[in-house]
Amino acid sequence: MFQFPEWLQEYQVEDETFGAAYEATLPPQRAWLKKTIAQVYGVNSPDAPLKTWDVNTWRGGFETEVTSTPLEWTVLLLDAKSVSPVRILAALVPALAAGVKNVLAVFGGEGEISQAVLAGFELAGQEDVVKLPQNKIEELLEHLMSSGSDGAIVDLRTDLMLLPYGPGVRYWRAPEISSISVCKEEDSPDMDVLAFVHPDVDFVEVDEDSLAEVESDAAVVPAELVGDALLNFSIVLTHGQEGCWLWNGFNCSFFKRECVALAVAE
Incomplete structure (x- = not known):
């Protein structure tokens, strides 16, 4: 063991x-x-x-x-x-x-x-x-x-x-995550929360029209802009999820060993 x-x-x-x-x-x-x-x-x-x-x-x-x-x-x-x-x-x-x-x-x-x-x-x-x-x-x-x-x-x-x-x-x-585009509406997202969970990141304020023009490593957007954001960013967080994270393409299968057998069907 x-x-x-x-x-x-x-x-x-x-x-x-x-x-x-x-x-x-x-x-x-x-x-x-x-x-x-x-x-x-x-x-x-x-x-x-x-x-x-x-x-x-x-x-x-x-x-x-x-x-x-x-x-x-x-x-x-x-x-x-x-x-x-x-x-x-x-x-x-x-x-x-x-x-x-x-x-x-x-x-x-x-x-x-x-x-x-x-x-x-x-x-x-x-x-x-x-x-x-x-x-x-x-x-x-x-x-x-x-x-x-x-x-x-x-x-x-x-x-x-x-x-x-x-x-x-x-x-x-x-x-590397060095910058995150943030599309604001009213009091969302909570920028203090973003600063806490990503103290090493630059936040770039964008709007719906400039979302596709800014090169960032991720985006925080209102829910209705998720479709547009996914065309330009591999990681997108909606308002209400700004303090969380999920790595794209990285999951528990990375930590599992698989063995495969090719057999004759009975």
């Missing part, structure tokens, strides 16, 4: 640090983090079976049999610029929903982990969070690559760094 190295316990973020971060995050802010967790869980079908075995019979007298099981481990890589709690949660929760038993968040480099990010981990039940010097990150990754177990690395760092490669190891790097 896979286990992370015991020496990681020396670098574990203490419970008191989690508690202080939770208290420092206001109840309305925590509510948005909870909403993101619940919705990403919902999209990734957490009630699905832990292990599946599907058999399909095809024309021509043959069958395919596919088994699906969670990967053995997942590591989230963070640095001082990984400060958006909802974007991090949207990358973490699919692994939890997939049933991965060993999930570790690793903070490297200078600085401290954002309190909002720690509060998000606390709400998601992600207790295994460590802060490592670079040489220890390299030691951990080398151990994982040579472990012979199937796993995934989710890279949420701003600075791209080369990583070792191992068979059975998957890698996903979060797309």
